[in-house]
Amino acid sequence: MAEKKNNGGMALRVRPPAFGLPTACPKCLASLLYLRLANITFWPEYSAAMPDSDDLPMVELGLLVGFASEPGGVEEFLRTEKLGDLDADLAEVDRSELKAFKSLLVPLSDALQLELWSRENESIAHKIYVSHLPWPINRAIEWNMRRKLMNRLGVNKENAKDREAEIYKCAFDAYEAFSAKKQMDSLYLVSDKPTSLDAMLLAHILFVLSVPLVGSILKDELVSKHPLLVQYAESMKDTLLKSNEPSPSDSVKSPPTSPRASSHASSSSRDKDKGTNPEPKRKQTPKEKEFRKRGKMFVMAQLAALMAYIVYSGLPFEEDDGDDNGHDDD
Amino acid sequence: MEKEDVNVRVHDIQIKGNKRTKDWVIESVLGKMKEATTLQDILLEAAKASVQMERMDVFERWVINFDVGPPELPGTTNVIVEVVEPERPYSCNVGMFSRPESRKWSLEGTLKWKNLLGYGETWDGTGCYGWDSTAENSVGVNFPRFRTWPAGFFTRVSLLSQDWHKYSSYKERLLGVSTGLIHDNNHELSYNLTWRNLADPSHRASKTVRGQLGHSLLSAVKYSYRLDTRDSSVRPTEGFAFSTSSQIAGLGPDARLSRFFRQELDFRFAVPLGVFNAALNLGASAGLIVPWGKDFLSKSTPLSDRFYMGGPSCLVSELRGPFSLVGFRTRGVGPRELRRLVKSGNEEEIGKRDTLGGDFAINGFADLSFDLPLKFLKEHDIHAHVFACSGNILSLADRKNMTAQKFFSGFRSSVGAGLVIPTRMFRLEINYCRVLKYQENDRVRKGFQLCFSPP
Numbered sequence: 001m002a003e004k005k006n007n008g009g010m011a012l013r014v015r016p017p018a019f020g021l022p023t024a025c026p027k028c029l030a031s032l033l034y035l036r037l038a039n040i041t042f043w044p045e046y047s048a049a050m051p052d053s054d055d056l057p058m059v060e061l062g063l064l065v066g067f068a069s070e071p072g073g074v075e076e077f078l079r080t081e082k083l084g085d086l087d088a089d090l091a092e093v094d095r096s097e098l099k100a101f102k103s104l105l106v107p108l109s110d111a112l113q114l115e116l117w118s119r120e121n122e123s124i125a126h127k128i129y130v131s132h133l134p135w136p137i138n139r140a141i142e143w144n145m146r147r148k149l150m151n152r153l154g155v156n157k158e159n160a161k162d163r164e165a166e167i168y169k170c171a172f173d174a175y176e177a178f179s180a181k182k183q184m185d186s187l188y189l190v191s192d193k194p195t196s197l198d199a200m201l202l203a204h205i206l207f208v209l210s211v212p213l214v215g216s217i218l219k220d221e222l223v224s225k226h227p228l229l230v231q232y233a234e235s236m237k238d239t240l241l242k243s244n245e246p247s248p249s250d251s252v253k254s255p256p257t258s259p260r261a262s263s264h265a266s267s268s269s270r271d272k273d274k275g276t277n278p279e280p281k282r283k284q285t286p287k288e289k290e291f292r293k294r295g296k297m298f299v300m301a302q303l304a305a306l307m308a309y310i311v312y313s314g315l316p317f318e319e320d321d322g323d324d325n326g327h328d329d330d
Numbered sequence: 331m332e333k334e335d336v337n338v339r340v341h342d343i344q345i346k347g348n349k350r351t352k353d354w355v356i357e358s359v360l361g362k363m364k365e366a367t368t369l370q371d372i373l374l375e376a377a378k379a380s381v382q383m384e385r386m387d388v389f390e391r392w393v394i395n396f397d398v399g400p401p402e403l404p405g406t407t408n409v410i411v412e413v414v415e416p417e418r419p420y421s422c423n424v425g426m427f428s429r430p431e432s433r434k435w436s437l438e439g440t441l442k443w444k445n446l447l448g449y450g451e452t453w454d455g456t457g458c459y460g461w462d463s464t465a466e467n468s469v470g471v472n473f474p475r476f477r478t479w480p481a482g483f484f485t486r487v488s489l490l491s492q493d494w495h496k497y498s499s500y501k502e503r504l505l506g507v508s509t510g511l512i513h514d515n516n517h518e519l520s521y522n523l524t525w526r527n528l529a530d531p532s533h534r535a536s537k538t539v540r541g542q543l544g545h546s547l548l549s550a551v552k553y554s555y556r557l558d559t560r561d562s563s564v565r566p567t568e569g570f571a572f573s574t575s576s577q578i579a580g581l582g583p584d585a586r587l588s589r590f591f592r593q594e595l596d597f598r599f600a601v602p603l604g605v606f607n608a609a610l611n612l613g614a615s616a617g618l619i620v621p622w623g624k625d626f627l628s629k630s631t632p633l634s635d636r637f638y639m640g641g642p643s644c645l646v647s648e649l650r651g652p653f654s655l656v657g658f659r660t661r662g663v664g665p666r667e668l669r670r671l672v673k674s675g676n677e678e679e680i681g682k683r684d685t686l687g688g689d690f691a692i693n694g695f696a697d698l699s700f701d702l703p704l705k706f707l708k709e710h711d712i713h714a715h716v717f718a719c720s721g722n723i724l725s726l727a728d729r730k731n732m733t734a735q736k737f738f739s740g741f742r743s744s745v746g747a748g749l750v751i752p753t754r755m756f757r758l759e760i761n762y763c764r765v766l767k768y769q770e771n772d773r774v775r776k777g778f779q780l781c782f783s784p785p
Contacts, residue, residue, distance in 0.1 A: 013540075049544025053529075060537065063671035067533055134547045134586040137525050141545060302780065303760070 030203035048132030107170035205233040336369040341406035497661040499535035536667035550579035564752040567609035608700035615652040636687030644783035652691035657744030657763035662773030664723035693721030
């Protein structure tokens with residue numbers, strides 16, 4: 001059974017919302033749905049200045065932070081810090097099945113990114129990732145992100161059609177597998193409770209259905225051949241996309257001033273230096289002692305070299321005292 | 331000629347010796363010589379032209395001669411300008427420099443090429459690589475005279491990376507273009523367009539810093555005025571200096587640009603005391619940065635543009651805003667925030683804080699310098715000084731709860747004494763400091779300190 005924990009202080013930093021989705025970034029949407037399925041209370045904070053960062057989404061709880069770029073991502077952070085685990089109560093068999101099906105999400109993600117970053121959908125990708133950045137850096141970042149994605153997918157001008165066909169075939173096979181899995185009479189994919197797999201697949205399907213991608217082959221395939229998956233997503237849509245969280249940050253572009261910044265600038269003062277350090281005193285490690293010793297030797301060596309230079313070069317300091325000897329130039 | 335005007339007109343201007351430099355570049359330097367009607371005016375214009383030629387710094391030598399005009403045109407003169415262009419118009423400097431405040435070394439190189447296109451311009455490329463992999467590369471071009479404009483024009487493209495990881499858990503990369511329209515001894519007007527990217531590869535930044543990571547674009551105009559009447563910038567004993575710098579960022583129709591207004595003021599005053607070559611130097615600096623635009627009160631200012639106080643600095647000579655506060659570490663003063671807690675990480679990192687900088691900063695100092703009774707020291711102008719300084723730095727977020735009492739009780743202060751070694755290249759100070767008052771979480775640096783500052 002998934003842990004239910006009221007973490008009123010948790011923030012999920014994601015890319016901004018668009019197209020009726022709480023966040024228009026597919027990766028961030030998966031983490032957001034994970035938290036909602038796990039009934040973990042959080043509020044979304046939007047970060048529009050990092051479109052090309054792998055760190056998003058990130059979860060913040062006080063001084064604890066989980067980054068998507070770290071091993072296991074947000075899911076692993078929540079599990080390690082005992083904040084929530086959708087897969088906690090799975091049987092061993094179901095856990096193995098979960099891992100196997102998770103590998104099918106990779107071709108789905110690749111196909112989705114291929115469609116999103118195609119030339120026909122330039123404006124959609126622009127709106128999702130870089131619309132909050134000023135021109136011309138938004139265009140430069142967009143160009144760079146597209147270039148990196150195509151390099152990762154191995155798509156170039158010569159092999160574009162073949163490579164795209166290959167990617168779509170893998171995606172269609174994944175849809176087939178998920179459809180077959182969903183045909184078994186259960187509310188969720190693996191067990192009778194939502195798992196991380198449900199969060200990821202629902203994020204993918206909801207994105208494909210909600211975002212108006214031009215010439216979307218994935219959408220056509222889903223709608224025409226996999227009505228069960230569409231029905232599965234539609235049935236969960238209202239529950240998952242309706243926000244029960246506290247109000248998000250007002251501004252996407254510039255985050256509000258942090259109250260912590262002022263609270264740590266304490267107004268307490270000491271009139272006399274009583275020999276205590278302002279930061280908590282702790283025992284110096286041998287490494288620190290060695291570093292300090294080397295630092296002092298460095299400073300003394302500099303001083304000695306400078307004094308020697310001054311003494312032996314006879315370096316005068318010539319100052320123009322403005323004396324006018326009264327000579328005319330003529 | 332001294333008693334009355336001698337009527338002479340310029341008939342023709344001949345330029346000789348310029349293989350690379352365009353004729354109009356040299357003719358533009360001559361100003362209004364062709365319109366002059368008296369010999370006195372012609373000689374005055376020639377003197378002005380000489381100064382301009384020296385400022386251009388692209389000729390080895392030059393001479394302006396006057397010859398009699400054609401016989402059929404009495405009262406005229408021909409002006410002959412002969413220039414010698416250097417055989418090697420390029421120069422290169424490479425050096426290793428140490429930065430005591432960060433205990434790091436850097437390799438710096440500069441390449442200059444003069445008059446490459448024949449417009450009297452100077453191209454320069456600068457590269458600076460630190461041992462901690464920070465780097466600064468820039469390329470610039472300076473036109474001392476741009477066509478008939480009375481002032482020079484310079485533009486510079488730079489790629490700079492700065493590592494503030496140790497103090498504020500972020501690294502900064504800047505790619506920018508700056509263009510100056512006015513640049514003389516007192517005034518400077520420039521426009522700057524910079525693409526900034528703040529990143530935290532170590533994943534340990536505090537919440538405020540995390541919120542500022544990412545890309546931004548700065549489009550700003552900056553105007554600076556500087557007046558320095560002191561007898562020396564290395565050891566001033568008389569006179570005053572005043573500097574003001576105003577910067578407005580967010581110029582452009584795009585509301586997504588970084589928008590703020592930044593103002594800095596510096597004032598220095600030196601009074602001779604008459605004995606032991608002593609002088610009392612007083613100084614005060616202040617700075618303010620505020621965002622502007624819709625809902626500006628709820629916005630925060632960019633980390634890169636805030637004020638940071640602390641680090642080794644020479645109080646007397648430097649005029650660069652409210653930066654100096656002796657006795658504190660680099661970026662050691664002001665609002666700070668706890669970094670991310672990494673449970674499996676290094677124990678030394680636990681409890682460390684990021685310096686966030688301030689939106690308002692103010693500081694002041696008093697410095698008494700005097701000669702020491704040793705002939706050797708007097709000959710080299712090595713002298714002693716005692717000083718006291720004080721400063722405060724605040725965030726705009728503190729304004730709601732701020733009272734006058736809180737403001738004044740938040741001031742830090744320190745005193746010290748030391749030795750000053752002024753040279754042609756820099757001013758070196760060896761000081762002993764004692765911090766009298768500091769705030770919680772300030773990073774104090776007691777004891778001996780070294781400080782270098784350019785003259």
